[in-house]
Amino acid sequence: MNVELVAFGVMSIAVGVGLLSGVRYLYPRLDLTEGSLASVRLLTALIVGVLFLLGVGLIAVGILI
DSSP: OOHHHHHHHHHHHHHHHHHHHHHHHHGGGOOOOHHHHHHHHHHHHHHHHHHHHHHHHHHHHHHHO
């Protein structure tokens, strides 16, 4: 078990969850059109998805090694 990989995986998932909770307060304050807001939400979802999958992958590799 590689503790460093597991720790980086947990940190990656935590950053993704923190980003999701942070933008929940930021989105209503943005003065964007509906199309632009949808694009920003999609970009945020993609970033959080990559962080989550990276975290899960790092945890899996860290446990298997």
